[in-house]
Amino acid sequence: MRVRITKLSNGIRVVSEKRKTVQTVSLGVWVGVGSRDETESLNGITHCLEHMLFKGTEKRSATDIAYEIEAVGGHLNAYTTRDNTLYYARVLKDDLPLAMDILSDILQYSRFDEKELEREKDVILQEIGQTNDTPDDIVFDNLQATAFKGQPLGRSILGTEENVEAFTSADLHQYLQNNYTSGNIVISAVGALDHNEMVRLVQEYFTSIPTGKPVQTDRAKFTGGRHLKRRKLDQIHLTYGWNGCSFDDDSYYPMQVYSTILGGGMSSRLFQEVREKRGLAYSVYSFASSHFDTGMFGIYAGTGPESAEKLTPVIRGEMEALATGLRAGEIDMAKAQLKAGLMMALEATTSRMEQLGRQLLIFDRIIPVEEMQEKVEAVGEEDVLQLASSIIEQKKTAFAAIGGKEIKDAAL
Amino acid sequence: MRVRITKLSNGIRVVSEKRKTVQTVSLGVWVGVGSRDETESLNGITHCLEHMLFKGTEKRSATDIAYEIEAVGGHLNAYTTRDNTLYYARVLKDDLPLAMDILSDILQYSRFDEKELEREKDVILQEIGQTNDTPDDIVFDNLQATAFKGQPLGRSILGTEENVEAFTSADLHQYLQNNYTSGNIVISAVGALDHNEMVRLVQEYFTSIPTGKPVQTDRAKFTGGRHLKRRKLDQIHLTYGWNGCSFDDDSYYPMQVYSTILGGGMSSRLFQEVREKRGLAYSVYSFASSHFDTGMFGIYAGTGPESAEKLTPVIRGEMEALATGLRAGEIDMAKAQLKAGLMMALEATTSRMEQLGRQLLIFDRIIPVEEMQEKVEAVGEEDVLQLASSIIEQKKTAFAAIGGKEIKDAAL
Numbered sequence: 051m052r053v054r055i056t057k058l059s060n061g062i063r064v065v066s067e068k069r070k071t072v073q074t075v076s077l078g079v080w081v082g083v084g085s086r087d088e089t090e091s092l093n094g095i096t097h098c099l100e101h102m103l104f105k106g107t108e109k110r111s112a113t114d115i116a117y118e119i120e121a122v123g124g125h126l127n128a129y130t131t132r133d134n135t136l137y138y139a140r141v142l143k144d145d146l147p148l149a150m151d152i153l154s155d156i157l158q159y160s161r162f163d164e165k166e167l168e169r170e171k172d173v174i175l176q177e178i179g180q181t182n183d184t185p186d187d188i189v190f191d192n193l194q195a196t197a198f199k200g201q202p203l204g205r206s207i208l209g210t211e212e213n214v215e216a217f218t219s220a221d222l223h224q225y226l227q228n229n230y231t232s233g234n235i236v237i238s239a240v241g242a243l244d245h246n247e248m249v250r251l252v253q254e255y256f257t258s259i260p261t262g263k264p265v266q267t268d269r270a271k272f273t274g275g276r277h278l279k280r281r282k283l284d285q286i287h288l289t290y291g292w293n294g295c296s297f298d299d300d301s302y303y304p305m306q307v308y309s310t311i312l313g314g315g316m317s318s319r320l321f322q323e324v325r326e327k328r329g330l331a332y333s334v335y336s337f338a339s340s341h342f343d344t345g346m347f348g349i350y351a352g353t354g355p356e357s358a359e360k361l362t363p364v365i366r367g368e369m370e371a372l373a374t375g376l377r378a379g380e381i382d383m384a385k386a387q388l389k390a391g392l393m394m395a396l397e398a399t400t401s402r403m404e405q406l407g408r409q410l411l412i413f414d415r416i417i418p419v420e421e422m423q424e425k426v427e428a429v430g431e432e433d434v435l436q437l438a439s440s441i442i443e444q445k446k447t448a449f450a451a452i453g454g455k456e457i458k459d460a461a462l
Numbered sequence: 463m464r465v466r467i468t469k470l471s472n473g474i475r476v477v478s479e480k481r482k483t484v485q486t487v488s489l490g491v492w493v494g495v496g497s498r499d500e501t502e503s504l505n506g507i508t509h510c511l512e513h514m515l516f517k518g519t520e521k522r523s524a525t526d527i528a529y530e531i532e533a534v535g536g537h538l539n540a541y542t543t544r545d546n547t548l549y550y551a552r553v554l555k556d557d558l559p560l561a562m563d564i565l566s567d568i569l570q571y572s573r574f575d576e577k578e579l580e581r582e583k584d585v586i587l588q589e590i591g592q593t594n595d596t597p598d599d600i601v602f603d604n605l606q607a608t609a610f611k612g613q614p615l616g617r618s619i620l621g622t623e624e625n626v627e628a629f630t631s632a633d634l635h636q637y638l639q640n641n642y643t644s645g646n647i648v649i650s651a652v653g654a655l656d657h658n659e660m661v662r663l664v665q666e667y668f669t670s671i672p673t674g675k676p677v678q679t680d681r682a683k684f685t686g687g688r689h690l691k692r693r694k695l696d697q698i699h700l701t702y703g704w705n706g707c708s709f710d711d712d713s714y715y716p717m718q719v720y721s722t723i724l725g726g727g728m729s730s731r732l733f734q735e736v737r738e739k740r741g742l743a744y745s746v747y748s749f750a751s752s753h754f755d756t757g758m759f760g761i762y763a764g765t766g767p768e769s770a771e772k773l774t775p776v777i778r779g780e781m782e783a784l785a786t787g788l789r790a791g792e793i794d795m796a797k798a799q800l801k802a803g804l805m806m807a808l809e810a811t812t813s814r815m816e817q818l819g820r821q822l823l824i825f826d827r828i829i830p831v832e833e834m835q836e837k838v839e840a841v842g843e844e845d846v847l848q849l850a851s852s853i854i855e856q857k858k859t860a861f862a863a864i865g866g867k868e869i870k871d872a873a874l
Contacts, residue, residue: 074802074809116727120727169738172740172741176742176766179764180697180745185596283594285591316516316528317532321528322528329585330584332592383533390535393554397484
């Protein structure tokens with residue numbers, strides 16, 4: 051595995067990793083713009099644009115796009131996050147030029163036909179409905195909204211129905227022009243490829259990307275708050291959030307270790323106490339999300355209504371106990387999990403393609419896995435204990451729940 | 463990539479594929495017993511047993527099991543299907559002996575402590591609640607129940623709450639003794655390994671598996687029927703089912719091609735007509751499930767209540783149109799997708815480990831990818847058209863829906 055990076059004269063960055071033993075290649079075009087870059091009235095436009103880039107270009111209809119990639123057995127897809135947008139393809143090795151052709155076409159020459167837009171709005175409204183019907187999806191949107199109240203980072207990626215209905219072709223075109231600029235684009239690929247050939251393909255196909263610098267995103271601030279949503283469900287879905295840390299914060303690796311110890315795997319304190327000792331939940335885990343400026347440390351648990359009021363004290367108790375001291379071997383176990391997880395993430399081509407693109411967008415360099423492992427290794431018990439204390443001492447917390455009337459008894 | 467198979471003297475089969483470029487290994491123990499092998503009063507016991515094997519052995523507590531595997535950064539997990547049960551681990555290459563030790567320990571020396579069982583029943587009841595809260599999970603259980611009414615294949619994998627509450631340690635122990643026998647077990651691994659060393663480890667650790675032949679499963683028969691579940695949701699979740707085919711049926715590959723053309727990807731007729739042309743759904747797709755004796759061809763779509771009555775005629779219309787003839791290039795496109803999909807499935811270690819184990823259990827051999835690709839290639843237009851006609855002519859269909867009152871207008 052050998053990573054190579056090339057920065058083109060127009061500012062587009064290209065990164066690749068060749069795999070000798072595979073027959074396929076995963077290719078992604080990363081754009082450094084996400085829902086948190088939207089104004090309130092444009093909330094949802096990054097995601098709507100992502101959909102509309104599949105709806106036809108100057109030379110390809112929507113059907114052509116689908117047919118051309120699938121005729122060679124390839125896949126084409128995309129997703130939008132709060133921070134950025136990824137368009138990606140996976141194809142057999144000989145079809146890399148075709149994948150590059152199609153991805154470059156939809157990014158540069160999409161038509162935004164009004165009739166197609168109206169139809170696609172219906173699809174997005176259906177997608178919003180599907181998310182609303184999945185309690186352990188929507189509760190995370192609600193947690194995010196309370197954690198970063200009134201700020202772009204708190205809004206949903208799909209946007210509101212009203213916004214989606216109001217978007218025009220001109221809005222989309224303008225948003226693309228402003229944000230899909232050369233300095234804001236990273237192209238990454240992993241698999242059966244040659245780096246020089248890949249760079250040549252990018253130069254051949256990506257000729258009309260407007261020059262421009264990375265998008266400047268406003269900083270966000272954790273606010274905390276509560277969001278209780280009553281719905282007739284079998285379970286109560288509970289999420290808790292605390293102010294977390296940014297990607298380049300000194301606490302980043304300690305936070306990973308802390309989250310692994312508290313709620314990372316089967317050996318974690320929450321899994322052992324909530325599920326194994328008390329049978330209060332099937333799913334219980336913690337997570338740490340990070341952005342360039344801020345982040346959130348969070349916990350999810352789903353439980354029956356009869357256990358709702360028991361759960362929060364147990365979780366709180368585990369967090370407090372962890373702040374008083376680590377058990378023998380506990381930090382080494384968490385580090386072993388994180389280091390092995392870093393190794394395993396290297397092996398799948400698509401996840402590695404995503405990692406390379408994201409790192410180049412965020413850090414403007416690829417972080418060697420050894421460097422990440424060393425930083426994990428360097429985390430000390432004191433770092434974790436300090437973090438554990440600082441989290442439980444936070445005055446502002448976020449809490450979101452969905453379920454029956456018992457949700458009020460569960461609040462943090 | 464080179465597959466090697468060894469059948470041990472006690473009947474356990476071992477299959478492996480060495481990967482030179484990876485640092486990890488995925489190891490799975492397949493047991494050829496699933497929920498369809500259960501009597502009605504034992505429905506859920508295969509899954510309950512799968513949970514209980516993590517709850518302590520003669521020499522390891524539940525916590526020890528979690529700690530030992532995670533101390534080396536490994537993962538340990540399991541799942542139950544209607545046909546079989548898989549226990550698997552992913553570890554760094556030097557930890558293969560430990561993974562084998564732990565998997566063999568939980569399969570042979572689990573204690574089924576009564577107190578652990580009572581707690582684990584609570585976890586399973588929480589898992590049932592979580593499934594109930596996910597409309598596009600539970601609707602598939604309901605479809606299965608109407609498609610194979612009154613038969614083990616129609617029952618849910620998790621079982622009923624009443625059953626789960628009634629299981630005893632003795633039930634679990636008996637079920638394990640009867641079904642976890644040498645002829646019913648396949649051990650598969652993919653990654654950084656040596657086949658001979660792996661066989662030696664199996665021989666060293668799997669010494670107490672009772673000798674026995676593969677479980678004989680009763681044959682099932684597609685019945686069809688309807689299941690409408692009213693629930694206040696944003697969407698109507700619709701599933702349709704037809705009598706499908708078994709793994710070794712001559713229609714198996716034609717069915718794969720048919721399902722790909724009708725609802726397989728972005729270029730499929732359902733995606734193009736339902737989503738792209740009409741904006742009626744975000745998710746719409748078809749699938750073909752197969753067992754040793756039977757199978758189901760099915761379709762899922764989620765839509766808003768206002769579109770519920772439109773959807774079924776559109777789906778029906780696409781199925782009828784497809785039976786009248788294929789478009790130019792359509793069959794080649796479907797074949798290209800299936801063949802590339804087969805290539806891609808080889809590359810990820812865990813999915814390849816699963817494929818090898820499943821094939822050895824079902825066919826008692828590993829099917830070379832070239833053979834599968836040739837069978838895909840051999841499917842003719844007439845095969846697909848005949849299948850398309852025979853499906854729409856079926857008198858018995860299955861239909862399950864969950865959502866508001868409009869679900870009754872959507873029924874097939």
